[in-house]
Amino acid sequence: MTTPTPNRFRGLASGIVALAVLLCxxxxxxxxxxxxxxxxxxxxxxxxxxxxxxxxxxxxQPHQLSILELDQLTYGYADRxxxxxxxxxxxxxxxxxxxxxxxxxxxxxxxxxxxxxxIVSGNDPYAQIFDLVVSVTLESIVxxxxxxxxxxFGDRAPxxxxxVRTMRVEAxxxxxxxxxxxxxxLLDYIILEWxxxxxxxxxxxxxxxxxxxxxxxxKLVSDLKSGGGLLAPLSEANQVLKDWGRLTERAFWYSKxxxxxxxxxxxxxxxxxxxxxxxxxxxQTAERLGNTAQAAPQTLDAQRKALFAELDARQTLLTxxxxxxxxxxxxxxxxxxxxxxxxxxxxxTLATVGDTLKVAExxxxxxxxDKPSSNSPSRPFDIQDYTAALLRLNEVVTNVHQLSLNADQxxxxxxxxxxxxxxTEATDRRVDRVFSRLCLLLGLAFVLALGxxxxxxxxxxxxxxxxxxxx
Amino acid sequence: xxxxxxxxxxFLAGLPGPAATNFPSARSLLLNxxxxxxxxxxxxQYENLPKLTGKLVSGGSGLVTLLxxxxxxxxxxxxxxxxxxxxxxxSVASLPAFLAGKVDLMPMAxxxxxxxxxxxxDKFGYEPAQIIVAQDAVGIYVNKNNxxxxxxxxxxxxIYSRDHKRGGKRAEFWADLGVTGPLAQARITRLALSSxxxxxxxxxxxxxxxxxxxxxxxxxxxxxSLVQAVGADEAGVGFGxxxxxxxxxxxxxxxxxxxxxxxxxxxxxxxxxxxxxxxxRIVFRRKPDGSLNPVxxxxxxxxxxxxxxxxxxxxxxxxxxxxxxxxxxRVIGETPPEKPEPPQRKK
Numbered sequence: 001m002t003t004p005t006p007n008r009f010r011g012l013a014s015g016i017v018a019l020a021v022l023l024c025x026x027x028x029x030x031x032x033x034x035x036x037x038x039x040x041x042x043x044x045x046x047x048x049x050x051x052x053x054x055x056x057x058x059x060x061q062p063h064q065l066s067i068l069e070l071d072q073l074t075y076g077y078a079d080r081x082x083x084x085x086x087x088x089x090x091x092x093x094x095x096x097x098x099x100x101x102x103x104x105x106x107x108x109x110x111x112x113x114x115x116x117x118x119i120v121s122g123n124d125p126y127a128q129i130f131d132l133v134v135s136v137t138l139e140s141i142v143x144x145x146x147x148x149x150x151x152x153f154g155d156r157a158p159x160x161x162x163x164v165r166t167m168r169v170e171a172x173x174x175x176x177x178x179x180x181x182x183x184x185x186l187l188d189y190i191i192l193e194w195x196x197x198x199x200x201x202x203x204x205x206x207x208x209x210x211x212x213x214x215x216x217x218x219k220l221v222s223d224l225k226s227g228g229g230l231l232a233p234l235s236e237a238n239q240v241l242k243d244w245g246r247l248t249e250r251a252f253w254y255s256k257x258x259x260x261x262x263x264x265x266x267x268x269x270x271x272x273x274x275x276x277x278x279x280x281x282x283x284q285t286a287e288r289l290g291n292t293a294q295a296a297p298q299t300l301d302a303q304r305k306a307l308f309a310e311l312d313a314r315q316t317l318l319t320x321x322x323x324x325x326x327x328x329x330x331x332x333x334x335x336x337x338x339x340x341x342x343x344x345x346x347x348x349t350l351a352t353v354g355d356t357l358k359v360a361e362x363x364x365x366x367x368x369x370d371k372p373s374s375n376s377p378s379r380p381f382d383i384q385d386y387t388a389a390l391l392r393l394n395e396v397v398t399n400v401h402q403l404s405l406n407a408d409q410x411x412x413x414x415x416x417x418x419x420x421x422x423x424t425e426a427t428d429r430r431v432d433r434v435f436s437r438l439c440l441l442l443g444l445a446f447v448l449a450l451g452x453x454x455x456x457x458x459x460x461x462x463x464x465x466x467x468x469x470x471x
Numbered sequence: 472x473x474x475x476x477x478x479x480x481x482f483l484a485g486l487p488g489p490a491a492t493n494f495p496s497a498r499s500l501l502l503n504x505x506x507x508x509x510x511x512x513x514x515x516q517y518e519n520l521p522k523l524t525g526k527l528v529s530g531g532s533g534l535v536t537l538l539x540x541x542x543x544x545x546x547x548x549x550x551x552x553x554x555x556x557x558x559x560x561x562s563v564a565s566l567p568a569f570l571a572g573k574v575d576l577m578p579m580a581x582x583x584x585x586x587x588x589x590x591x592x593d594k595f596g597y598e599p600a601q602i603i604v605a606q607d608a609v610g611i612y613v614n615k616n617n618x619x620x621x622x623x624x625x626x627x628x629x630i631y632s633r634d635h636k637r638g639g640k641r642a643e644f645w646a647d648l649g650v651t652g653p654l655a656q657a658r659i660t661r662l663a664l665s666s667x668x669x670x671x672x673x674x675x676x677x678x679x680x681x682x683x684x685x686x687x688x689x690x691x692x693x694x695x696s697l698v699q700a701v702g703a704d705e706a707g708v709g710f711g712x713x714x715x716x717x718x719x720x721x722x723x724x725x726x727x728x729x730x731x732x733x734x735x736x737x738x739x740x741x742x743x744x745x746x747x748x749x750x751x752r753i754v755f756r757r758k759p760d761g762s763l764n765p766v767x768x769x770x771x772x773x774x775x776x777x778x779x780x781x782x783x784x785x786x787x788x789x790x791x792x793x794x795x796x797x798x799x800x801r802v803i804g805e806t807p808p809e810k811p812e813p814p815q816r817k818k
Contacts, residue, residue: 181564
């Protein structure tokens with residue numbers, strides 16, 4: 001066992017004292033010193049951070065996208081745009097009874113998708129990226145920043161706002177693959193400036209980068225073409241542009257999506273027609289006529305016969321109308337190619353219905369059916385069944401892109417047949433009901449007449465007997 | 472019967488209404504045309520146009536470059552022989568080009584940092600000049616339906632900071648900031664500008680006292696996108712220049728040292744009462760003998776003139792005061808007019 005020597009104790013004690021002095025000195029350091037050190041640390045960190053950022057900018061060699069890669073990205077974007085916007089717009093239209101809102105929602109989808117398909121199937125890869133960002137950003141400014149979506153759709157707006165915002169974020173993420181930060185800032189500035197000077201333009205989906213005439217816009221494009229951004233320079237692009245494969249791919253991509261576009265256009269045309277004041281007025285006239293017919297006198301007279309005749313005539317006319325529309329659907333292939341034809345035919349068809357209803361209303365007015373009756377029968381004549389059938393027609397026409405693929409098959413579709421069947425059944429039910437009421441009344445009249453006859457005979461017999469008994 | 476009716480009415484009045492606030496939208500705080508004309512009436516006009524040729528290259532803060540672009544559009548119409556090359560990209564990224572002499576003007580949303588000044592002095596042998604070209608404030612953006620009445624800097628630090636150097640609590644949900652109603656249980660969506668922007672540094676130094684941003688925040692590369700993100704998300708909060716206010720966003724009043732809650736209006740910004748008021752600057756090379764690239768001189772004279780200030784103020788910026796204009800002209804080397812007209816600050 002060894003005992004510690006005094007020297008060792010001295011050394012240990014000196015160490016402890018030195019440590020204590022150091023600790024005390026540290027505790028006693030003025031607060032200001034600590035603050036200065038903290039500030040120095042912050043300043044050092046800031047400088048380090050800035051230098052790291054600078055060096056990252058200098059040393060980073062970003063991958064330059066080729067034109068073909070950009071094509072694939074924009075195709076993918078256009079497909080996602082269709083999907084996201086369709087979902088949002090369909091949610092707004094679902095169960096929405098306001099034709100103005102439905103039309104406005106559909107217009108957003110229609111113009112957005114058309115513009116997007118137009119952009120990504122264009123032949124200038126540089127214009128593509130700018131046009132895409134411009135279109136989507138302006139749309140987001142109108143619908144979100146300027147509160148356009150909420151003004152039009154009220155409580156139904158949040159879904160659309162989210163969708164538009166999502167697509168804007170994706171568009172700029174796409175742009176970030178080919179543009180530098182300063183190019184993006186310049187593009188953003190140009191878009192904001194354009195909107196600031198064109199605040200009244202509501203339909204912005206078709207605004208193209210070419211609209212932003214100016215030296216800085218031209219510089220942006222020339223920078224990108226010369227490889228100033230992250231896109232492969234023009235020399236390579238020219239080679240790629242000569243590649244027929246790219247052209248074929250564009251055509252193939254577009255042709256695959258053409259039916260969707262035709263469908264959206266056709267639906268837009270139908271919405272456009274149904275939301276016009278003329279059609280609204282026509283439907284109201286039809287409803288009024290139905291109520292008038294329902295309020296027909298209960299007596300058995302020539303008016304009732306006229307009503308039956310009119311109902312029969314109307315049923316025939318409506319059946320003919322359905323036939324007209326069916327005929328239109330049979331020509332759906334050409335409709336798919338030119339939506340204006342759909343619009344014209346449908347307008348003519350609906351005009352025929354309108355004329356028919358006007359004639360019928362005049363007939364009703366002639367017979368005085370336009371005055372409401374207090375003796376309303378058990379179930380009113382319900383024109384809504386006709387309206388529902390017409391709306392079902394609308395749905396059928398909405399799906400015109402499918403019909404365009406096989407018109408015959410689609411005219412035999414269940415929905416269509418059901419619409420026809422419902423229409424016929426609804427009309428038959430109406431006529432049967434009135435006819436049965438007529439029979440009942442006839443029976444009642446017959447019973448009353450029989451009773452009258454019996455009573456009269458009885459009274460006559462009693463009278464004769466009384467006369468005989470008199471002296 | 473009457474008390475019953477009154478009770479029913481009171482009950483109905485007490486029912487929660489739709490999610491909307493009575494706070495003004497962010498756009499409504501911006502200056503209208505009449506106010507802009509009044510505010511800039513006292514500034515001296517851009518006169519004595521020299522014959523000018525040459526080139527000017529500008530690169531720096533994206534925010535101030537917006538203003539430079541607006542001036543450049545007009546300036547180009549006055550001097551058709553002058554070539555203007557305006558770039559953004561951020562102050563930090565532009566400094567190397569400025570040091571290399573490739574950039575004449577460096578727009579900045581903050582003053583030069585000491586180490587940046589030192590680099591310039593080492594390179595040129597003198598410190599670069601800087602002038603204030605516009606007023607700005609960093610507004611705290613929330614969705615227009617957010618009922619938050621106000622924030623202290625401590626709360627703001629609690630939202631964004633990792634270390635909470637101001638001593639506040641970490642704010643995770645809107646209820647942590649005193650919000651009631653449907654939004655209370657929503658998690659705060661924190662949005663900030665990426666580190667390329669001067670506002671990123673400004674906010675970190677001024678609000679978070681140098682602390683780092685918390686993890687999980689969304690960093691946007693464009694301010695217009697940040698403001699839109701807040702407008703599209705009821706639980707969103709972001710900060711940035713007041714120039715980008717939209718219909719779907721509003722500013723949150725901030726508490727001042729004397730306890731008032733102030734919005735980033737022109738008055739509160741110019742007087743410096745709003746806690747996050749700041750000046751937008753342009754840094755440029757001016758030799759100690761006062762010599763200066765003539766195109767730079769004319770561009771800066773134009774920028775701080777009445778005409779230049781009206782251009783940017785009509786595009787949602789806050790213009791200079793007469794005193795600030797005089798100081799800017801002095802730095803440029805231009806003698807300001809003897810007796811400037813008094814400013815009219817009535818809004």
